[in-house]
Amino acid sequence: MDITQYFNAVGQQARAAARRMAQATTGEKNNALANIAAALRANKATILAANEKDLAAGKENGLDAALLDRLALTPERFNDMVEGLEQIQALADPVGEITNLNYRPSGIQVGHMRVPLGVIGIIYESRPNVTIDAAALCLKSGNATILRGGSEAFASNQAIAACVQQGLKEAGLPVAAVQVLETTDRAAVGALITSPEYVDVIVPRGGKSLIERISRDATVPVIKHLDGNCHTFIDEDADLDKAFNVALNAKTHRYGTCNTLETLLVAEAVAADILPRLAEAYQQEGVELRGCEKTRALLGDITAATETDWEEEFLAPILAIRIVANFEEALDHIHQYSSGHSESIITENYTTARRFLREVDSSSVMINASTRFADGFEYGLGAEIGISTDKLHARGPVGLHGLTSQKWVVLGDGHIRQ
Amino acid sequence: MDITQYFNAVGQQARAAARRMAQATTGEKNNALANIAAALRANKATILAANEKDLAAGKENGLDAALLDRLALTPERFNDMVEGLEQIQALADPVGEITNLNYRPSGIQVGHMRVPLGVIGIIYESRPNVTIDAAALCLKSGNATILRGGSEAFASNQAIAACVQQGLKEAGLPVAAVQVLETTDRAAVGALITSPEYVDVIVPRGGKSLIERISRDATVPVIKHLDGNCHTFIDEDADLDKAFNVALNAKTHRYGTCNTLETLLVAEAVAADILPRLAEAYQQEGVELRGCEKTRALLGDITAATETDWEEEFLAPILAIRIVANFEEALDHIHQYSSGHSESIITENYTTARRFLREVDSSSVMINASTRFADGFEYGLGAEIGISTDKLHARGPVGLHGLTSQKWVVLGDGHIRQ
Numbered sequence: 001m002d003i004t005q006y007f008n009a010v011g012q013q014a015r016a017a018a019r020r021m022a023q024a025t026t027g028e029k030n031n032a033l034a035n036i037a038a039a040l041r042a043n044k045a046t047i048l049a050a051n052e053k054d055l056a057a058g059k060e061n062g063l064d065a066a067l068l069d070r071l072a073l074t075p076e077r078f079n080d081m082v083e084g085l086e087q088i089q090a091l092a093d094p095v096g097e098i099t100n101l102n103y104r105p106s107g108i109q110v111g112h113m114r115v116p117l118g119v120i121g122i123i124y125e126s127r128p129n130v131t132i133d134a135a136a137l138c139l140k141s142g143n144a145t146i147l148r149g150g151s152e153a154f155a156s157n158q159a160i161a162a163c164v165q166q167g168l169k170e171a172g173l174p175v176a177a178v179q180v181l182e183t184t185d186r187a188a189v190g191a192l193i194t195s196p197e198y199v200d201v202i203v204p205r206g207g208k209s210l211i212e213r214i215s216r217d218a219t220v221p222v223i224k225h226l227d228g229n230c231h232t233f234i235d236e237d238a239d240l241d242k243a244f245n246v247a248l249n250a251k252t253h254r255y256g257t258c259n260t261l262e263t264l265l266v267a268e269a270v271a272a273d274i275l276p277r278l279a280e281a282y283q284q285e286g287v288e289l290r291g292c293e294k295t296r297a298l299l300g301d302i303t304a305a306t307e308t309d310w311e312e313e314f315l316a317p318i319l320a321i322r323i324v325a326n327f328e329e330a331l332d333h334i335h336q337y338s339s340g341h342s343e344s345i346i347t348e349n350y351t352t353a354r355r356f357l358r359e360v361d362s363s364s365v366m367i368n369a370s371t372r373f374a375d376g377f378e379y380g381l382g383a384e385i386g387i388s389t390d391k392l393h394a395r396g397p398v399g400l401h402g403l404t405s406q407k408w409v410v411l412g413d414g415h416i417r418q
Numbered sequence: 419m420d421i422t423q424y425f426n427a428v429g430q431q432a433r434a435a436a437r438r439m440a441q442a443t444t445g446e447k448n449n450a451l452a453n454i455a456a457a458l459r460a461n462k463a464t465i466l467a468a469n470e471k472d473l474a475a476g477k478e479n480g481l482d483a484a485l486l487d488r489l490a491l492t493p494e495r496f497n498d499m500v501e502g503l504e505q506i507q508a509l510a511d512p513v514g515e516i517t518n519l520n521y522r523p524s525g526i527q528v529g530h531m532r533v534p535l536g537v538i539g540i541i542y543e544s545r546p547n548v549t550i551d552a553a554a555l556c557l558k559s560g561n562a563t564i565l566r567g568g569s570e571a572f573a574s575n576q577a578i579a580a581c582v583q584q585g586l587k588e589a590g591l592p593v594a595a596v597q598v599l600e601t602t603d604r605a606a607v608g609a610l611i612t613s614p615e616y617v618d619v620i621v622p623r624g625g626k627s628l629i630e631r632i633s634r635d636a637t638v639p640v641i642k643h644l645d646g647n648c649h650t651f652i653d654e655d656a657d658l659d660k661a662f663n664v665a666l667n668a669k670t671h672r673y674g675t676c677n678t679l680e681t682l683l684v685a686e687a688v689a690a691d692i693l694p695r696l697a698e699a700y701q702q703e704g705v706e707l708r709g710c711e712k713t714r715a716l717l718g719d720i721t722a723a724t725e726t727d728w729e730e731e732f733l734a735p736i737l738a739i740r741i742v743a744n745f746e747e748a749l750d751h752i753h754q755y756s757s758g759h760s761e762s763i764i765t766e767n768y769t770t771a772r773r774f775l776r777e778v779d780s781s782s783v784m785i786n787a788s789t790r791f792a793d794g795f796e797y798g799l800g801a802e803i804g805i806s807t808d809k810l811h812a813r814g815p816v817g818l819h820g821l822t823s824q825k826w827v828v829l830g831d832g833h834i835r836q
Contacts (some may be wrong), residue, residue, distance in 0.1 A: 007745050019753065022777070023777055075694055095548075096776060101800070102795070106791070117809050117810065137467070238831065241832070242831070246832060246834055344828075357531065358440075358441065361533065364532075364826040365826070366827070366828040366830065367732055369828050369834075370830075370833065370835050371834055372835035373833070377825065378522065378526070380521070390639070392618075394823075395823055395826070397826070405812075405813055407779070408781060408782040408815070411787070412664075414660030414764075415786065415789075417790035417796070
């Protein structure tokens with residue numbers, strides 16, 4: 001296969017489909033989502049067989065257990081995938097919404113209209129359920145999409161793609177609105193991220209090295225999610241019961257998620273009151289603690305935290321703990337080490353809470369709440385295509401709105417500029 | 419000068435200043451703007467002398483008349499520049515605005531807070547008044563900025579920079595909040611656009627080739643403005659008097675601006691009624707007409723439009739005219755040739771108007787209004803740092819809001835994720 005030639009065809013089809021999708025009615029898009037769900041249910045056996053094939057090949061090629069787990073379409077995941085489609089169908093259509101339409105002194109009316117971005121390229125790991133999530137979000141937001149899943153899920157993704165295209169066709173929408181690349185050649189990724197003439201934005205999902213590589217090489221804008229090195233700060237004015245519950249939940253609810261607590265900061269004034277009982281609870285859950293000198297003096301036999309520990313997203317039952325002199329020192333620590341994902345303060349002090357909200361520059365800033373809430377579903381987006389740690393366009397959980405932007409609309413009655 | 423070492427120092431100072439600027443109160447920022455205006459007035463003679471020096475050097479180096487004109491700080495431009503500061507001072511502060519703060523079923527409250535982007539790098543031509551415009555918009559929106567003006571305006575920009583820093587200092591804000599690069603070495607531009615550790619976004623202002631080069635080489639996100647190949651379509655249901663006025667204004671109000679009409683599309687059904695009188699009016703204004711075959715058959719002796727004419731932003735008294743069969747053909751022409759800046763339709767037909775608004779994918783889409791309205795002042799932004807033809811983040815005129823983004827805020831009362 002000549003990748004350049006192949007990708008040019010894909011890109012041209014995507015551009016044409018994007019124009020049609022931008023005009024698709026809410027009814028057409030919802031019909032397509034319902035049709036895709038029906039097609040997936042009808043072809044469950046075929047899809048699971050394709051997934052078995054991918055799993056067998058993966059085992060043969062020595063994939064590790066974690067990768068095989070993500071690759072597997074269990075019956076539960078299959079059902080979640082289909083239900084996800086129905087949830088996205090139920091969301092309000094963001095496209096065409098007109099806001100802030102106001103008269104100007106010249107007599108024209110000026111407002112904003114929400115519109116799709118165009119063609120969205122998504123590059124993700126070998127998780128076949130992401131194929132449907134991503135396709136459905138792009139479809140509902142009126143975008144065309146080009147999907148490039150991990151090569152280990154190739155057969156699964158092709159089987160799912162057939163259902164998506166059947167669903168689009170039955171709804172009278174272009175099948176090219178969702179294209180799953182029919183090659184595992186890495187050159188196709190290169191073409192995808194360097195073709196602004198065909199692609200308006202790239203959303204990479206996966207490990208940090210993949211995302212860094214794509215961000216470095218892309219000439220198309222990227223909505224990216226790097227680390228989630230999240231902090232919780234127990235202020236000297238914290239309610240210590242809330243502090244206990246929130247700090248424990250933020251670390252132990254799930255270990256492998258980006259919104260999990262990685263470094264706990266504790267004001268010196270309350271450290272002796274809260275840290276010993278928190279440490280005991282963490283240790284009961286099997287969390288390894290790594291502390292600063294003051295923490296170790298208080299808690300006794302725990303590992304010394306190194307510079308790397310402050311910087312790292314553990315994604316594991318490991319927690320770094322630092323005792324800070326005060327609020328200012330906590331802010332400085334967060335400013336220096338945070339990856340800009342999510343940070344929370346536990347405090348009853350009005351002024352401190354208000355300053356934290358304003359002064360911490362992360363995509364989610366919380367008061368008296370677990371960082372685990374940083375999630376598109378919890379925020380009411382219905383679904384998310386990722387969590388952005390960028391500053392432009394969309395910060396934090398990216399849902400349907402993040403896949404659109406706003407153009408200006410101007411209504412006149414023969415108005416001319418004076 | 420070691421550019422790498424110099425730029426690292428600039429970048430580090432900008433980062434530190436950005437943190438302080440994000441917390442600056444509206445009062446502090448307004449004081450700084452007032453102080454800068456006062457300093458400019460007090461140092462008018464020095465600044466104009468510096469500008470004379472730049473102009474003399476420019477003449478010696480054979481700059482053309484247009485460049486010399488843009489470089490010149492006339493007394494009128496000087497006054498406009500100072501008044502611009504006062505207008506920006508009067509604008510509402512976008513930073514810290516909290517919107518859509520709603521309770522979720524979990525009990526947490528989730529909303530959006532508007533925050534500065536951080537450090538904004540602006541690369542522009544030798545127009546010293548842009549130094550103040552750009553500095554003021556970034557300052558008011560709580561950002562730090564690194565300015566790199568054209569080398570021909572070096573002395574003017576340094577004299578202006580001294581006033582900006584005096585104004586910041588008097589307001590108790592870091593002088594590094596606005597840094598004008600103290601070198602004309604092109605390597606500094608390279609460093610600016612490839613240092614995401616110091617710079618959050620680049621706004622290039624200038625000719626197409628400069629912007630294309632920066633977009634290609636930048637590893638920092640770019641808010642860019644490429645061409646303004648703007649269209650007006652006179653529909654078969656147009657009020658022909660409105661059509662006459664709007665089409666004439668859109669082309670002849672000013673020739674060198676990006677929102678000027680470049681191609682006029684006319685529905686065949688009304689071409690004979692409107693085109694001859696419009697052509698006469700254009701020709702009286704000295705506009706050269708280039709037409710399709712049908713237009714030439716109707717108007718007689720005008721130049722034949724080539725493919726290049728449909729693609730070009732003339733920025734001159736030249737207009738391409740095409741007679742199209744109907745609305746659909748007009749949409750296709752716009753889809754193929756538009757640069758996505760601004761397009762207008764003249765029609766009294768409700769359905770056609772509604773479709774045009776929805777189906778044309780440009781940063782400004784208008785009904786019965788001159789494309790010359792596509793401007794930050796006319797839209798009520800107070801001022802603009804440019805007009806974006808990008809799809810992400812900000813489309814069309816970019817004012818204070820375009821220099822900010824939104825983070826999520828979460829308020830809880832000890833809430834944990836179930």
